[in-house]
Each structure stands twice: as C-alpha cells, then as structure tokens.
Amino acid sequence: MELKTDVLVLGGGISGLAAAGRLKAAGLRTAVLEKDPQTGGLSRTARAGNFSFDLGGHRLYFSKPGVRHWTEDLLKGGRLLRPRRSSAVFTGGRMLRYPPTFLNGLLYAAPLLLQGRRRKSPAGEAATLKDWLEKRLGAGVHDRYFRDYTRKVWGLGTEQLSPVWAERRIGGGFSVRALLLELFGGDLASKENVSRFLYPEKGIGELPDALRADAGENILTGARPLELLFKEGRPAGLIYSLGGTRRQVAFKALVSTIPLSSLLALLPALPGANPAALRYRSLVVLFAALRRKKPLPYHWVYFPDADAAFSRACELANWSPLMAPDGWLPLTFEFFCDEGDSLWNISTEDLALLAFSSPAMKRLAGEFEAGELAVERLPHAYPLLYCGGDAPLAAAKTALAAFPNLFTCGRTGGHAYMDTEECLLDSWAAADKVKDFIRGS
Numbered sequence: 001m002e003l004k005t006d007v008l009v010l011g012g013g014i015s016g017l018a019a020a021g022r023l024k025a026a027g028l029r030t031a032v033l034e035k036d037p038q039t040g041g042l043s044r045t046a047r048a049g050n051f052s053f054d055l056g057g058h059r060l061y062f063s064k065p066g067v068r069h070w071t072e073d074l075l076k077g078g079r080l081l082r083p084r085r086s087s088a089v090f091t092g093g094r095m096l097r098y099p100p101t102f103l104n105g106l107l108y109a110a111p112l113l114l115q116g117r118r119r120k121s122p123a124g125e126a127a128t129l130k131d132w133l134e135k136r137l138g139a140g141v142h143d144r145y146f147r148d149y150t151r152k153v154w155g156l157g158t159e160q161l162s163p164v165w166a167e168r169r170i171g172g173g174f175s176v177r178a179l180l181l182e183l184f185g186g187d188l189a190s191k192e193n194v195s196r197f198l199y200p201e202k203g204i205g206e207l208p209d210a211l212r213a214d215a216g217e218n219i220l221t222g223a224r225p226l227e228l229l230f231k232e233g234r235p236a237g238l239i240y241s242l243g244g245t246r247r248q249v250a251f252k253a254l255v256s257t258i259p260l261s262s263l264l265a266l267l268p269a270l271p272g273a274n275p276a277a278l279r280y281r282s283l284v285v286l287f288a289a290l291r292r293k294k295p296l297p298y299h300w301v302y303f304p305d306a307d308a309a310f311s312r313a314c315e316l317a318n319w320s321p322l323m324a325p326d327g328w329l330p331l332t333f334e335f336f337c338d339e340g341d342s343l344w345n346i347s348t349e350d351l352a353l354l355a356f357s358s359p360a361m362k363r364l365a366g367e368f369e370a371g372e373l374a375v376e377r378l379p380h381a382y383p384l385l386y387c388g389g390d391a392p393l394a395a396a397k398t399a400l401a402a403f404p405n406l407f408t409c410g411r412t413g414g415h416a417y418m419d420t421e422e423c424l425l426d427s428w429a430a431a432d433k434v435k436d437f438i439r440g441s
Ligand SMILES: Cc1cc2nc3c(=O)[nH]c(=O)nc-3n(C[C@H](O)[C@H](O)[C@H](O)COP(=O)(O)OP(=O)(O)OC[C@H]3O[C@@H](n4cnc5c(N)ncnc54)[C@H](O)[C@@H]3O)c2cc1C
Pocket: 010, 011, 012, 013, 014, 015, 016, 033, 034, 035, 036, 039, 040, 041, 042, 043, 055, 056, 057, 058, 059, 060, 061, 223, 224, 225, 257, 258, 259, 262, 283, 334, 380, 381, 382, 409, 410, 411, 412, 413, 418, 419, 420, 421, 423
C-alpha cells in the first residue's frame, strides 16, 4: 500500500510533531512516522497503575514570550501549573538547596568556592568541561559537585567532555559572580536557575498530545523505517514496516528528528560521515510509589556523589497533585547508562533494590514500604558531546547537505542539547525551510 504526502517526518517527539503541525497549517500534506507505539519521545508521560510519571522530570521554561504564549494557547484545554521551584543537592550526607539560599550558600558552598579560587584556573579558552567548570566555579566546586556526577550521567570524566554542554545547559555567562548577583537580587533569572516554571497538570505528555492533535491524520506509530528510495539522487520514498507488513510512502521532502546515526544508516555511505562517532547516552527511569511516611519538600534532588547509582530523583506529587493518588510518595530515579550494558538490562526489581539500598534513600524517604514499580528505557536520552565529537558531527551535517530535500531538526535529530523551547523554535525554522523548498521546486 502506498501513501503519498508532501512531507514525511521521521520521529513523533515534540520536534517531529511541531514541524508537522507547522507544515499542515501551511496547507501541506504531512505524515509522521514513529517507531514506538506512542508519540511523545523523551517528553512522554507514562502510566503505572493509578500513577503518572514523566521520563525524567520535565519543567517548561520559555525565554521568549512568543513561544510561551504559543504553548499556553496550545495547552489551553488543560491547566498549566506555575510552581515555585524547590530543588536540592544531596552530598556528603547533607541536603543543600540548589540554587543555594544565601545562608546555605555561605555555609556550604562558600568554603569550596574560596578553596577553588585559590587554585590556578587553566589559561586560555576552555577545551574541556573540566576547564570550563574550574574557570567559572573553581576546582573545589568541580571536585565536589561535578566530577563524580558527570561520570555518572555521561559515562565520561569532565576532562573527556566538550564544554559545549555546559555552555547550553548552564550558560556562557554563568559565573560565581552572576549567581551571587541573582541571589542578592532575589530573582533567579537564568534559564537553569529560574525560580518558577510551567508544568501541565497531567504531566509533560500533554504537550506532545496537543501537538499531535495539530499534526494531521497520518501519524504512523509502531512503524519502522527499512529503506529509503531515491529519485534523481534525492530521497523520494521510504519502505517501512507496520504491523508485520511492508509499506511504502512517497514524499517531496523529508524531515528527520530521529537520531542522526539512525538517519545515516538509512542513507548510502556518505563521504566523511561516520554514524558510530555520533554517540548517545541512554537513560533508565525507575518509577517507585512509596507509602508516604515522610513528605519530601522538593521537586527534584540531584545526587552528585558516587555512592548513589542514580543522578536525580523527582517527587512527582509536588509537580502536580494529579500525578498520584493521596497517601503516596511517587518518585522517579534517573539512572544513566549505555544501551545494552548491565544497567540497561537490569530487571525492575533489581533496579529498585539498587535505588532503595543507596545511603541517600533514608534522607529521601525515611522508613517506607514500596508499592507500584515501573521502568522506562530511553536509548537516545542525551546526545554525547565528547571532546573530539565536533568534527564527526560537522562532517555528518555537511554530508547531509548534499540532499536539498532533506532537513534535520530537534534535539535528537540535530544531535544538539536542546530543551523544549529550543526544539520548538528549531522545528518551526526547519518547517519554514521545507515550505520554501516545496514552493520553489
Ligand atoms: C531526563 C530528561 C529531562 C529533561 N528535562 C527537560 C526539562 O526539564 N525541560 C525541557 O524543556 N526539556 C527537558 N528535556 C529535553 C526534552 O525532553 C527534549 O528537548 C525533547 O523532548 C526532544 O524532542 P525531540 O522530538 O527533538 O526528540 P525525541 O523526543 O527524542 O523524539 C525523537 C522521536 O523519534 C523516534 N525515533 C527514534 N528512532 C526512530 C526511527 N528509526 N524511526 C522512527 N522513529 C524513531 C523516537 O521514538 C522519538 O519519539 C529533558 C530530556 C531528558 C532526557
């Protein structure tokens, strides 16, 4: 059976759905092909019994009022909560509010900052994440908060990672001075430290659900791309499998939001492009509902120390009361790993044991009795921005530019550390290029 469309979008996460919605609004025929049984990608809200949980806590923050208004409008059917952020770092047996209050900043962080300042910062441009962090925060803060945490999250040391991640996540202008100014000013305005965020009442999955409603009827879920077909040197069709049968879709333009390495695997070998050099970090999310003995006053807590196998825990009832019935402490634990390793393959029960036996657990939940458990696995959670990874990424993008009707966008498709707002902007920009291409062809 052959489907004909103007634009085929690969991937049904927020980027693919946002691009499809923009193209459909411009009068183009679109189809979205998603390998999973459901859309949403990394921004999905999963269910476990009477509980809902995000695949890692997702807060919405918009630096551009236009994108915020657009999103509020899109989600207008549901309630958009605006919680005041409460988060912490658990380290050395102590819970430290993060971003620090002025008082605990002085008590816990200041000695580390001063110690770090006395050590010599590396000269010149930061070549590694370690250099970047030591320059801005000092070696003491790097050693205490980032050294083991980075290894846990990324599987690599700070000396092996590119500073690009920190530039995006923490911000190029970040410094101890900037943080102190924000604290004194009483308003944590930088994107990472913003004091209030937006959150859909039924979980982040409301966002892709709303995007999907605008993305047209041709949303093919559980569909696996098998082979791209070419006409005059350009991709013009795709053979895919759906429900055990081979099907075909013909298109004028192709938008890809799937991992760049998966896209390259569908194309003939391109000079200079090496899919194996485009690496990702995977994530296993454990959901655990605990009989509440003790409330936890945080949305999320980071665990930088090596003695906790997880890097962050979220208390979902604080994000929205609709995430769990009363009387429970609903938590997610984020375990970063590589697809196929022992953590990736661990059973739900063993993962729960690993979480519950952590010394941090006592502080997190006190005495507890476990209820519902569930696990979700994300193979491409983070694009891995390692030192030396810029060149293969640039080579892949240059090679893809040989196809004028092929566009990539989003976090996973662009292999870039993007948040929701950046994905929306990037997908709309890609959709505008597709419109120009189709009108000009
Ligand atoms: C733990 C975690 C916490 C986060 N927290 C926040 C936050 O607080 N705030 C925020 O703004 N952002 C946050 N993000 C980032 C946010 O999730 C992403 O920016 C966004 O969801 C990326 O959407 P995307 O569509 O670009 O990629 P994805 O969601 O990865 O979508 C790609 C889609 O392609 C599909 N796919 C993959 N391979 C194929 C294939 N071969 N064929 C067909 N389909 C395929 C996937 O199943 C997926 O649905 C977080 C991310 C993570 C991992």
